[in-house]
Amino acid sequence: MIAFDTVTKVYTVKNVRKVILDKASFLFESNRNIAIMGHNGAGKSTIMRMLSGIELPTSGVISRDEKVSWPMGFAKGFNGNMTGIENVRFVSRIYGEDPNRVLESVQEFAELGKSIDLPVTTYSSGMKARLAFGLSLAIDFESYLIDEITAVGDRRFKKKSNDALRAKIENARVIMISHSESTIREYCDSGVLVHGSKLYYYDDLEGLLADYNRFA
Numbered sequence: 626m627i628a629f630d631t632v633t634k635v636y637t638v639k640n641v642r643k644v645i646l647d648k649a650s651f652l653f654e655s656n657r658n659i660a661i662m663g664h665n666g667a668g669k670s671t672i673m674r675m676l677s678g679i680e681l682p683t684s685g686v687i688s689r690d691e692k693v694s695w696p697m698g699f700a701k702g703f704n705g706n707m708t709g710i711e712n713v714r715f716v717s718r719i720y721g722e723d724p725n726r727v728l729e730s731v732q733e734f735a736e737l738g739k740s741i742d743l744p745v746t747t748y749s750s751g752m753k754a755r756l757a758f759g760l761s762l763a764i765d766f767e768s769y770l771i772d773e774i775t776a777v778g779d780r781r782f783k784k785k786s787n788d789a790l791r792a793k794i795e796n797a798r799v800i801m802i803s804h805s806e807s808t809i810r811e812y813c814d815s816g817v818l819v820h821g822s823k824l825y826y827y828d829d830l831e832g833l834l835a836d837y838n839r840f841a
Contacts (some may be wrong), residue, residue, distance in 0.1 A: 626652065626653065626654060626655045626687070626690050626691060627652075627653040627676055627687070627688070627689050627693065627800075628650075628651070628652050628653070628686075628687070628688045628689075628766070629646075629649055629650055629652075629653075629685040629686075629687055629824070630650055630685055630687070630688070630822065631648045631649070631650055631684070631685040631686075632646050632648070632649050632650070632675070632682045632684070632685035632686070632687060633646055633647055633648055633650070633682060633683045633684045633685055634646045634648070634668065634672075634675065634682050634683050635683045643666075643814075643831050644822045645668030645671050645672070645822065646668065646672070646682070646823070646824070647822040647823065648685070649685075649822070649823055649824045651817070651824045652675070652774070652780070653768075653800060654657075654707050655691060655767070655768075655798065656798070657682065657798065657814060657815045658794075658799050658800075658801070658812055658813045658814050658815070659798075659799075659800045659801070659813060659815050659816055659817060660802075660803065660809045660812075660815070660816035660830070660833065661673065661800065661802045661808070661811040661816070661817050661819065662802075662803075662804075662816060662818055662819070662833060662834075662837045663818060663819030663820060663837070663840075664820075664840065667819040667820065668819055668822075669802045669819055670696075670772055670802065672806065672819065673770055673772050673800070673802055674695050674696065675687060676693065676800060677693055677694065677695045677696060677770050678693070679696075679699075679702065680758065691767040691768055691789065692765075692766050692767045692768070692778035693766060693767070693768045693770065694761055694766040694768065694769045694770050695761070695770065696766070696770045696771065696772040697757070697758055697761045697769060697770065697771045697772070697774060697775075697790075699757055699772065700745075700750075700753035700754060700756065700757040701754065702716075702756070703745045703756070704745065705744060705745045705746035706744055706779055707744065707745065708741065708742055708743055708744055708745070708746075709731075709735075709737060709740065709741035709742070709743065709745060709748070709756050710728060710742060711743055712745060712756070712760075712801075713727060713731050713741075713756075713757060713760055713763075714727075714728060714730050716745055716760060717764075722763075722764055722766055726763075727760070727763045730762070730763035731759040731760050731761070731763050734758075734759035734762060734763070734785075734789065735755040735756050735758070736755065737752060737755060737756065738819045740752060741756075742821075748829065750762065750821060751777065751778060753761070754774070754777040754778075755777055755778060755782070756793055758774075758777050758786060762789050762790065762793060765793075765796075765797075766793075766797060767797050767798070768798055768799070768800060769790070769793060769794060769797055769798070769799050769800075770796065770799075770801075771799055771800070771801040771802065771803075771812075772801075772802045773802055773804075775787060775790060775801075775812070794812075794818050799812050799813070801813055806834055807832070809830060809833075810830060813830060814830070815827060815828055815829065815833075816830060816832070816833035817833075817839060818833060818836055818840070820840050821834075
């Protein structure tokens with residue numbers, strides 16, 4: 626379970642104040658695969674980062690009683706001056722995992738070859754995404770957060786990524802951001818619409834998709 630209790634999130638940039646959430650309370654139940662939808666700029670990715678703990682609310686409380694991933698494919702958390710191996714070992718220790726086991730899994734999955742010994746600043750965006758995706762899959766989470774991305778790389782690697790993700794969520798759940806109705810239908814059974822700085826819950830996808838298309 627992940628709970629938002631009167632959560633407010635506000636950005637102020639160049640004297641422009643943008644309210645992402647305004648005293649929003651919501652319970653992300655553990656037994657539901659939840660889609661997060663809304664128009665561009667509504668704050669979906671910000672909400673995802675708050676769910677993971679990468680970003681804090683301006684006010685209010687976010688509580689978790691489950692092991693939650695960072696957004697899959699999120700590579701901005703890597704230290705660019707550290708090698709791929711060093712980043713993997715660092716993250717493994719943060720989550721209390723065996724660094725050697727996680728590293729072996731990432732090396733096999735990400736297929737970076739000798740580049741994993743190089744600083745992450747030398748990586749292309751695709752290489753960073755492979756490293757981040759492989760690291761996400763190497764650790765067992767109870768909730769996997771997916772921000773638009775369900776696979777990375779070429780056709781063969783995307784199939785490999787999708788197959789690995791499906792295997793993981795057999796024993797976990799997903800909270801997913803996507804604009805794709807087919808992806809939402811494939812992975813989710815309920816959803817949240819971000820609209821007017823509020824969160825609106827839908828127990829079925831048809832109501833969510835209808836209102837998304839009406840407001841987006």
